[in-house]
Amino acid sequence: MANKDPVRVGVLFSETGATSTIGHSQLQGSLLAIEEINAAGGLDGRELVPVVYDAQSSPAVYARTAERLIVQDRVNTIFGCYMSSSRKAVLPVVERWNKLLFYPTLYEGFEFSNNIIYTGAAPNQNSVQLAEFMTANFGARVYLVGSDYIYPYESNRIMGELVLQRQHSEKVGERYVPLDANERDFAPIIADIVAKQPDFIFSTVVGNSTAALYRAYAQAGLDPRTMPISSLTTSEAEISQMGADVATGHVTAAPYFQSIQREDNLKCLERLRRRFGDSVPNLCWEAAYFQMHVYANAFRRCGDDEILRIMPHILGSEFDAPQGRIRIDPSNHHTCLYPRIGIANSRGQFTIVREATRPVHPDPYLVTHSLGDWTTTLTTLEL
Secondary structure (H helix, E strand, C coil): CCCCCCEEEEEEECCCCCCHHHHHHHHHHHHHHHHHHHHCCCECCECEEEEEEECCCCHHHHHHHHHHHHHCCCCCEEEECCCHHHHHHHHHHHHHHCCEEEECCCCCCCCCCCCEEECCCCHHHCHHHHHHHHHHHCCCEEEEEEECCHHHHHHHHHHHHHHCCCCCCEEEEEEEECCCCCHHHHHHHHHHHHHHCCCEEEEECCCCHHHHHHHHHHHCCCCCCCCCEEECCCCHHHHHHHCHHHHCCCEEEECCCCCCCCHHHHHHHHHHHHHHCCCCCCHHHHHHHHHHHHHHHHHHHHCCCCHHHHHHHHCCCEEEECCEEEEECCCCCCEEECCEEEEECCCCCEEEEEEECCCECCCCCCCCCCCCCEEECCCCCCC
16 A cells, blocks of 8 residues: 655744744745645645744754754754854754755855755855956955855855956955844944945845845945945845835845746746735745755655655756756756846845846856856846
């Protein structure tokens, strides 16, 4: 008789704490995909059941709860983590127990694990494209601002190296703030920016303090038309916190924006809003959504999610995600994605001004750089 027992998976994101806005959207992306999978007959007739915990934006809680999911809840696969510090905390747990983590967040690269599938952008799928766009349109004197943990330090190092390859380039400043930074924490940094007049600012500030940075910038009377903030971590979710008036004119590079006019994306957004209403879709939401479908399709092919059985069916697999048809690279466990450049507009969305015409192969160690055959989607911006 065929096994009809439910299949349990761990879903581990932050619903509270400094990164809860993104964590909440990642949870919604995961749950929407699970509901779609179950509505389509589940995993060959078996219900897919999420075991959900709030990691509270704490790497220690992430590690402790990942162990609980594996040992007590007996799951083989965990979907979760946002900050790199949380992924680094969970990595030794899944490796020790030989379980699988799907990680739906852009990160700094320079990592590989047999126990992780990376579905967010690697640096060659966002940093390279952002550096090219910013230096070509604004200049190569950059001021780096970040939150005080591993991803901002590494991402700023990468951006600094990319910018310094250009003519007339200079890193004019580099500052870090606590994860719970407020506008007062940014005041001396903004004063330093005013004094040094970089061509652009590169922000790796994450979580709720992102809005504080952009508000401090606006209160200083700085103009994004001449000195914008560029970022990989400022999405529609952060714009919803700071307000469209504060965000307008600033730049983000990502594989996904809500404003992508693909039928797959528009239908998915409709399903999401019908189900949750208050959702703010963003690049991490989209990765959390499509990675669940990648897992489900692989499970159907092998009938199990024990890592040695399911991994060969994950690697090399493809899925029509909202951003386009993605593929899990079998050599490095990262994902082929579509880099885009968006400029925040007055509607709280991003006007896409550059996008790749083909998926860019993930190169987490930045051995080679490719823009992905850029196309200019707009010649006149309507912000």
